[in-house]
Amino acid sequence: MDNNPYYGAERPARMTVSSAPGKVYLFGEHAVVYGEPAIPCAIERRATVGVEPREDGHVRVEANDLTLDGFAVEYRGSTSERPDVDVSSELVDAAMGYIDAAVTQARAAADAPKSGFDISIQSDIPLGAGLGSSAAVVVAIIDAATRALDSPIDKREVADRAYHAEFEVQEGQASRADTFCSTMGGAVRVEGEDCRTIETPRLPIVVGFDGGAGDTGALVSGVRSLKSEYGFAADTVESIGDIVRHGETLLADADPTGAPPTELLAELGELMNFNHGLLSALGVSSRSLDTMVWAAREAEAHGAKLTGAGGGGCIVALDPTPETRTALRFTPGCEDAFRAELSMEGVCVEEP
Numbered sequence: 001m002d003n004n005p006y007y008g009a010e011r012p013a014r015m016t017v018s019s020a021p022g023k024v025y026l027f028g029e030h031a032v033v034y035g036e037p038a039i040p041c042a043i044e045r046r047a048t049v050g051v052e053p054r055e056d057g058h059v060r061v062e063a064n065d066l067t068l069d070g071f072a073v074e075y076r077g078s079t080s081e082r083p084d085v086d087v088s089s090e091l092v093d094a095a096m097g098y099i100d101a102a103v104t105q106a107r108a109a110a111d112a113p114k115s116g117f118d119i120s121i122q123s124d125i126p127l128g129a130g131l132g133s134s135a136a137v138v139v140a141i142i143d144a145a146t147r148a149l150d151s152p153i154d155k156r157e158v159a160d161r162a163y164h165a166e167f168e169v170q171e172g173q174a175s176r177a178d179t180f181c182s183t184m185g186g187a188v189r190v191e192g193e194d195c196r197t198i199e200t201p202r203l204p205i206v207v208g209f210d211g212g213a214g215d216t217g218a219l220v221s222g223v224r225s226l227k228s229e230y231g232f233a234a235d236t237v238e239s240i241g242d243i244v245r246h247g248e249t250l251l252a253d254a255d256p257t258g259a260p261p262t263e264l265l266a267e268l269g270e271l272m273n274f275n276h277g278l279l280s281a282l283g284v285s286s287r288s289l290d291t292m293v294w295a296a297r298e299a300e301a302h303g304a305k306l307t308g309a310g311g312g313g314c315i316v317a318l319d320p321t322p323e324t325r326t327a328l329r330f331t332p333g334c335e336d337a338f339r340a341e342l343s344m345e346g347v348c349v350e351e352p
């Protein structure tokens with residue numbers, strides 16, 4: 001630390017902006033926590049974070065998130081000692097946990113433990129809805145804050161530090177899938193520590209959102225206890241792994257350049273339907289998620305499943321036609337339905 005001229009002191013102020021994408025799980029959420037593979041895909045819904053170092057060591061956060069009315073929080077030391085809190089809600093508290101963990105990682109990466117920041121967050125990814133909002137925010141903060149401190153780190157380190165931030169906030173119940181996908185962009189395959197990008201054709205992804213959120217920690221704990229109580233629940237988790245392995249061979253054999261052929265979409269869709277059934281058996285679906293999944297299937301989507309932790313939030317369907325989106329928009333309990341383009345761009349620097 002002695003060779004760091006900024007240790008314990010101010011650094012030159014530099015406003016830096018980074019953005020990172022959200023994601024959907026094509027296959028494998030929950031099972032990935034137990035070492036099975038998963039395939040998430042980054043989508044063109046992003047969290048954009050501006051970071052400016054400040055000299056007093058305070059952290060001020062202003063957020064304008066899709067699912068929050070906007071809030072501002074300022075703190076020094078830990079987030080539990082906030083001197084200036086505009087609003088307090090469970091969602092804000094949850095968001096602050098991730099933001100604080102990301103700041104801690106950025107300070108450690110830059111070897112600047114006392115640095116303060118003004119952080120502004122703008123996100124069009126709904127919070128806690130299975131689209132990787134927290135991962136995108138954590139990844140973008142770590143990237144922007146390390147750059148703002150003139151200590152940029154490479155993407156692998158951003159992903160690794162973001163994973164550790166999530167791991168800490170989620171009390172050890174996190175895989176590397178969300179954070180690696182948000183950092184790298186495109187489709188990725190994650191199995192334990194083994195994280196790699198994979199090629200996929202441009203999949204016609206449609207997302208349905210019920211306006212709600214799930215409690216990732218509680219849902220992961222629920223699966224963990226089912227799995228330890230029943231051999232057939234453990235088998236279900238392994239079967240999800242089999243689905244992912246099957247799905248990845250289909251993707252590996254596909255031509256990544258053109259539009260995917262109908263037969264491929266039909267096969268992937270069937271696997272997604274199966275994957276949803278197994279997630280449902282593990283208790284992580286909900287009435288509104290099931291309703292949206294069935295609305296998508298009835299609109300002749302190739303397949304549909306919940307995405308992310310479940311309990312509420314989003315489903316993902318494959319349909320190159322407008323039918324699924326239209327059907328979802330008329331489905332009671334579906335608040336929003338949109339086409340989600342695959343985002344090939346992971347975390348990146350934006351114009352301030």
Ligand code: PMV
Nearest residue numbers: 029030130132174175308309
């Ligand atoms: O709901 P999300 O986007 O936070 O995804 C959670 C995915 C899980 O597999 C349930 C947990 C994890 O960390 O992989």
